[in-house]
Amino acid sequence: MSAVGESxxxxxxxxxxxxxDIDSITILAGVDLDVSAGEVVGVIGxxxxxxxxxxxxxxxxxxxxTGDVVAFGLEPWRHRAAVTRRVAVQAQSAALLPSLTVIETLRLFAAVHDVHRPLHDVVAQTGLDPVxxxxxxxxxxxxxxxVQLAIALLPFAELVLLDEPTAxxxxAGRMLIAAIVxxxxxxxxxxxxxxxxxxxAEQWCDRIVVLERGSVIAAGAPAELVARHRAAATVVFRVGSDAELPAVRSLVASDDLAVSIDHDGVEVRITTDDADTTLRRVTFAPGFRARDIRVLRGGLGEVFFGGPPA
Structure with missing residues (x-):
């Protein structure tokens, strides 16, 4: 797989x-990855x-x-102190002391850095003032x-690592974090x-790496990935009763048709590689009247995982 970055x-x-490898189990295998200055790269899986x-x-x-990883010309595991001065990591829950207040926590982590951003700037940026x-x-x-994100923003870092920042x-908090990124x-x-x-991932990232069982299965800009690996679209509509279903079934193969019945009638979902043609056929087909018609097109989750990855 080619690297994510180009420059x-x-x-x-x-x-x-x-x-x-951890305990003879392969966790990552053959991963290529670049992150450039000013670039947001997402890892999904x-x-x-x-x-x-x-x-x-x-x-x-x-x-x-195996392999090589270099940050600012240094191997992180070999030169961790030097790399840490330029790379900020979002703190995990285990790193936070439950008995401390938020401001005490920020002061504690700020003391680790010789130079850091003003606390009031970081507090304002992360919306933590009320707590x-x-x-x-x-x-x-x-x-x-x-709070974990604020800790990552304290140093004047040139690379920031975020693990599930919106979990x-x-x-409102999601919008705030999007603005920070x-x-x-x-x-x-x-x-x-x-x-x-x-x-x-689709909205924030310039490039995305898709991991599956430790290997990169795709990499590129979000729109490129969706276009390149586009899943079939789904045409969704409702009919008045199941009496109309035979006419619906005459339009498509049974494998591409899903039907659900509720108090408001019958919902029909047709999976298709040609949404425009299917939409026209559904709209003007004899034998039934489709209503509430909409087309669902796959995003990253649908393309690679059939929905949000578990």
């Missing part, structure tokens, strides 16, 4: 043939695909079994996630994020 001159992270392990290797927490006096133990999942985050990219910071959220 060697601006790459802040480069991996070639990256592999990780099911649970166990190797996303978090990949971030661990980039952060220098884990040594690769500064609360203990970590009583925060909601979304609030705790924003347990409400819609966009701001980082505008400032020339590279962002590598692992996410289950296909909508986030």
């Amino acid at each position: 060697a001159s601006t790459a802040v992270l480069r991996a070639r043939g990256l592999g990780v 099911r649970n166990g695909a190797g996303k978090s392990t990949l971030l661990d290797v980039v952060a220098g927490v884990r040594r690769p079994t 500064l006096g609360r203990r970590i133990a009583v925060l909601s999942g979304g609030e705790a996630r924003r 347990a985050v409400d819609p 966009s701001d980082l990219a505008r400032q020339g910071v590279g962002v590598l994020l692992a996410t289950h959220d296909m909508a986030d």
